[in-house]
Every structure is written in structure tokens, then in C-alpha cells.
Amino acid sequence: MLARAIPVRSVCEHHLLPFVGVAHVGYLPGERILGLSKLARIVEHFARRPQVQERLTKQVADWLAEHLHPKGVGVVIEAEHSCMTLRGVQAAGSTTVTSTLLGVLREDARSRQEFFALTGVHG
Numbered sequence: 001m002l003a004r005a006i007p008v009r010s011v012c013e014h015h016l017l018p019f020v021g022v023a024h025v026g027y028l029p030g031e032r033i034l035g036l037s038k039l040a041r042i043v044e045h046f047a048r049r050p051q052v053q054e055r056l057t058k059q060v061a062d063w064l065a066e067h068l069h070p071k072g073v074g075v076v077i078e079a080e081h082s083c084m085t086l087r088g089v090q091a092a093g094s095t096t097v098t099s100t101l102l103g104v105l106r107e108d109a110r111s112r113q114e115f116f117a118l119t120g121v122h123g
């Protein structure tokens with residue numbers, strides 16, 4: 001199961017500037033399943049405080065692994081950071097992509113490739 005393009009809005013804890021993008025969150029069911037809207041709520045829960053994108057990605061994946069005990073978890077976040085577009089290098093349009101893969105999605109190349117293909121991200 002994969003929910004694509006969940007809106008992500010947070011504030012970079014280093015620069016106190018916003019970053020905005022989308023999260024692709026998926027898991028291979030194990031013991032429990034989760035309603036689709038809950039995936040968006042989990043992303044929003046961890047994004048609401050000052051954050052770094054790498055930690056946000058891992059927190060969402062770890063929460064799903066801990067609470068659902070799935071066979072695999074994949075989280076990809078693609079975001080544009082204001083610190084990159086408004087200050088310093090001013091690289092407008094650049095995005096940062098982070099991913100966390102757990103279980104089968106980390107261990108099995110075919111499952112990992114299928115997950116990235118479904119997200120539209122080349123892994």
C-alpha cells in the first residue's frame with residue numbers, strides 16, 4: 001500500500017525557514033493495517049515542529065514499523081527548502097530527496113525497485 005504526494009510543511013530547525021514538499025509513504029502489511037488518512041496524519045504530526053528532513057523521513061518510517069509491524073516500510077520525502085532558495089546559493093527550484101526503507105523494502109532489490117517505481121523516484 002502506498003500513499004503518494006502527501007503534503008509536507010515544516011520549518012528547518014537549522015535556519016528557521018520553511019520547507020515544503022510531498023511525502024510518499026508505503027508499507028507491506030504485516031500484523032496490522034492503517035487507514036489511508038492516518039498516513040497523512042502521521043506525516044503532519046512529525047512535521048509540525050522544527051525539523052530536519054532526514055529525521056522526519058526516519059521518524060515516519062520508524063513509527064509505522066513500531067506500531068504496525070509490517071513486512072516492509074518505505075518513506076520518501078521530496079521538498080524545497082527556503083534556506084536553499086532564499087539565501088546563500090539561491091538555488092530556486094532545487095529539491096532535496098530523502099528516503100528510509102525498512103524490512104523487505106530494504107533487503108529485497110525487486111521490492112525496493114517496485115516501491116521507488118510507484119513513488120516516481122528513481123532509487
